[in-house]
Amino acid sequence: MREGCPMARTDDNIGAVRLTIKTDKRVGYQLIRTSLGIGMSQMHKILHEYLAVRKLCTRKRSRSRIPLHQDNASYVPLDTTNNLETLGIVILTYLPYSPDLAPYIFPEIKEKHLGKWLTDAEEAGAAYESPSKRSLSGGGDTRYGTEIRVRDHNRERDCGQSGAKARRFVIKQFSDNAQRNLENERGDICPDFGVGLRADAAACALKTMEVFFLERRPFSFELISAVRTAWRGTREIFRFVHLT
Incomplete structure (x- = not known):
């Protein structure tokens, strides 16, 4: 045995990487690297040389048969709303004179959950609700010029x-x-x-x-x-x- 850093391409690490991929086929490099504590080059060799894993890209599908509703058209007419209900499309109401909250809330949510791994939809929903409610109640920062102090009830x-x-x-x-x-x-x-x-x-x-x-x-x-x-x-x- 030579002195120095131990090899990361051991049978245990290879088996752990194989098990992680079988558990979740959408797993990324960063999660595998963090969970096993190995370098990027060693992980790349394990994936592509030992396990022969390939990255598959989804094929572009034709969307000509998907009904698209124009964004600049009104959703108020009765024929439009009935057609959308028939297709099972949920209409999200947007209050008049309401500020656009997306540029303000989304960066804060991204910062709060950077590097975290969510296992199910319920955990993801709970993680989203916490910073968004704090931003809507006026607890956010002022990097966008002013605090958005809006409460749901009024x-x-x-x-x-x-x-x-x-x-x-x-x-x-x-x-x-x-x-x-x-x-x-x-x-x-x-x-x-x-x-x-x-x-x-x-x-x-x-x-x-x-x-x-x-x-x-x-x-x-x-x-x-x-x-x-x-x-x-x-x-x-x-x-x-x-x-x-």
Whole structure:
């Protein structure tokens, strides 16, 4: 026997790797390496030289026969909802004026469970619920500009009030310029607010949207529609709306 580090390619390690693969065919390199405490090169030789394991890639399947529903279409009409229920598709409701929680919650969940191995669906669900509830209740960090303080029992009420407050704030900002446009018989009529809007009123709208974006206030579809109607033919407003 030579002195130095012992060999990792022993019969026990080879048998342990074979048993791990038989137990879970989706097991990865990192889990095998952590459980057995062997190096990456030795594990690679055990898998491919001793066990002759190959990595199989799934074949691309044709999805032409799978019914796809357009994401930009409305899910409210009765025919659409009945068709989705017939196909067994569950519709997840999204509250109006509700912030997008996915960019905020998912990185925190990923950090909390980095390197952990979950054995079943119940354990995975419990692991997901803990950081997501803490984030929704305001216990998360502020790396995304502001804390999202939303609770399940009053979320719909708060979002509705903030949306109404946003519309009142926009109408107040538009009132002076819109009234002047009506008196001069210039500008377009915006159906969302029922007031005349022209380029100067749209500039005020753009400033209002900038304030909303910096203060993380919720946007309303009426606001975006009013700005588009007021400043028709320019690309700056569409670029700003896309960035927000």
